[in-house]
Amino acid sequence: MYCFLRLSVLLVGLIVSVSSYAANAVQPLTTADDLGPKVEQPIEFPHDRHAGDAAKGGMQINCMYCHTYARRSIVAGIPPLQKCIGCHQNIESVRETPRIKKLFEYWEAKKAVPWKKVHDLPDFVRFNHERHIQRFVFAQNKPVQEACGYCHGDVKTMTVARRQKPLSMGWCVSCHQKDHPVDATSTKTTHGPNDCWQCHK
Amino acid sequence: MSITNLLENWSDFRQQHPSDDRPHREYKWAMSIDLDACTGCNACSVACYAENNLPVVGKEKFLHGHSHHWIRIERYWANDGREFADQGAQFLPMLCQHCESAPCETVCPVGATNHTADGLNSQVYNRCVGSRYCNANCPYKARYFNWYDYPTTDNVWPEPMNQQLNPDVTVRGKGVMEKCTFCVQRLTVAKSNARSEGRSVLDGEVQTACQQVCPTGAISFGNLVDPLAKVGKQWMTQQVDLNKDKQAKDVAEEAAKLRGYRILEELRTYPSVMYLEQLREGSI
Ligand code: SF4
Numbered sequence: 130m131y132c133f134l135r136l137s138v139l140l141v142g143l144i145v146s147v148s149s150y151a152a153n154a155v156q157p158l159t160t161a162d163d164l165g166p167k168v169e170q171p172i173e174f175p176h177d178r179h180a181g182d183a184a185k186g187g188m189q190i191n192c193m194y195c196h197t198y199a200r201r202s203i204v205a206g207i208p209p210l211q212k213c214i215g216c217h218q219n220i221e222s223v224r225e226t227p228r229i230k231k232l233f234e235y236w237e238a239k240k241a242v243p244w245k246k247v248h249d250l251p252d253f254v255r256f257n258h259e260r261h262i263q264r265f266v267f268a269q270n271k272p273v274q275e276a277c278g279y280c281h282g283d284v285k286t287m288t289v290a291r292r293q294k295p296l297s298m299g300w301c302v303s304c305h306q307k308d309h310p311v312d313a314t315s316t317k318t319t320h321g322p323n324d325c326w327q328c329h330k
Numbered sequence: 331m332s333i334t335n336l337l338e339n340w341s342d343f344r345q346q347h348p349s350d351d352r353p354h355r356e357y358k359w360a361m362s363i364d365l366d367a368c369t370g371c372n373a374c375s376v377a378c379y380a381e382n383n384l385p386v387v388g389k390e391k392f393l394h395g396h397s398h399h400w401i402r403i404e405r406y407w408a409n410d411g412r413e414f415a416d417q418g419a420q421f422l423p424m425l426c427q428h429c430e431s432a433p434c435e436t437v438c439p440v441g442a443t444n445h446t447a448d449g450l451n452s453q454v455y456n457r458c459v460g461s462r463y464c465n466a467n468c469p470y471k472a473r474y475f476n477w478y479d480y481p482t483t484d485n486v487w488p489e490p491m492n493q494q495l496n497p498d499v500t501v502r503g504k505g506v507m508e509k510c511t512f513c514v515q516r517l518t519v520a521k522s523n524a525r526s527e528g529r530s531v532l533d534g535e536v537q538t539a540c541q542q543v544c545p546t547g548a549i550s551f552g553n554l555v556d557p558l559a560k561v562g563k564q565w566m567t568q569q570v571d572l573n574k575d576k577q578a579k580d581v582a583e584e585a586a587k588l589r590g591y592r593i594l595e596e597l598r599t600y601p602s603v604m605y606l607e608q609l610r611e612g613s614i
């Protein structure tokens with residue numbers, strides 16, 4: 130009994146200290162311990178060059194220019210090769226670089242680039258991009274890169290994208306429990322859904 | 331979810347429907363099945379197999395009671411000692427009744443089955459530990475257990491048949507309980523589409539797989555909260571009230587012509603499925 134008491138006191142202390150630590154710590158965009166495995170892509174796609182800040186040599190292209198389905202579908206979508214070529218056939222300056230040469234090889238062979246999945250959720254999870262983008266980008270007027278970054282990290286500084294967030298249930302719920310304003314001007318807030326069947330299938 | 335949150339909300343967690351303090355705000359999915367229209371063709375059952383990745387277990391396992399028909403056609407014979415009844419069998423498609431006060435929910439040791447805000451009885455496969463208490467407590471016997479690992483060791487969907495699996499529904503492994511979901515994957519899509527357009531799901535916008543294929547249109551499905559929904563109108567005309575375990579019409583005499591009833595209503599499960607059947611002279 131005494132032993133049990135001691136254990137529970139210890140546990141309570143632990144929980145209190147952990148939760149107070151969690152409440153104070155500022156959540157950085159990148160947390161090293163949650164870094165996912167390196168994914169070998171067929172072409173080393175430089176996200177920083179495409180979406181990065183102009184000051185750092187980026188093109189500041191909107192995430193949704195290539196990942197078009199994010200705003201209207203469950204999946205964000207990997208752009209078809211056509212989309213890459215659509216721009217790159219007019220960009221002579223990089224036409225002879227190795228990555229672009231490889232890109233055109235796929236194009237001439239009429240083959241899709243076999244991109245690998247970086248953010249792979251278990252099969253029993255249903256994640257809907259549309260609902261999140263509609264809420265944060267279109268209702269709340271958040272910048273696109275910030276909204277995508279909640280789950281994908283600071284992609285505009287990466288070359289090949291890598292998972293930076295744990296994408297675990299507790300992590301999803303930690304955001305669903307917060308008060309989120311329904312739109313940019315309203316003071317009314319709501320939580321994310323907390324019912325199992327919203328996300329599990 | 332933190333521990334404090336869990337402890338604070340413990341009473342909420344096992345809160346029972348129906349309750350006046352927690353009305354269904356936007357959706358309450360419900361069904362009605364017209365037994366006078368049902369011909370017992372089993373199309374609904376087949377559609378459910380296709381839609382929800384149900385394994386076909388084979389004769390032997392079926393005889394052991396290991397089948398997975400989330401909607402099964404029960405047959406009732408009134409043959410009065412003769413070999414065959416005059417009018418053949420009477421059919422009753424039995425599926426999960428999505429009880430408002432579900433006996434299965436209260437006994438699950440891990441909370442893998444619970445009630446959603448839309449009035450569905452949910453089953454979360456990745457949470458289920460396979461204790462099978464829920465099945466033991468279900469008066470309708472509408473829950474099915476995965477005794478085998480059908481996708482892998484039993485190889486129910488050999489290449490290329492695995493291509494037919496519905497990606498919106500988990501392929502269940504060994505040791506989890508499953509049951510009719512009211513095709514929740516379809517409901518979720520319909521709700522999301524409606525939400526993008528800033529409205530609620532319209533009546534008829536979403537159909538369950540079994541409803542969609544029924545050749546006689548015996549199955550209707552919809553939102554009871556929606557005053558325009560066909561299901562709601564049916565429930566109203568038949569004087570079946572979701573939140574009552576004894577319907578007012580039971581005492582009214584002229585109500586004898588009404589066909590609507592819910593199965594085992596007296597157990598206070600408050601089911602979400604209403605059946606319609608004309609009482610026949612012989613069966614009284
Ligand atoms: S498909 Fe319709 S008619 Fe056929 S068994 Fe099912 S409910 Fe009855």
Ligand code: SF4
Nearest residue numbers: 378510512513538540
């Ligand atoms: S509602 Fe869907 S899951 Fe339920 S019995 Fe019909 S087809 Fe199967």
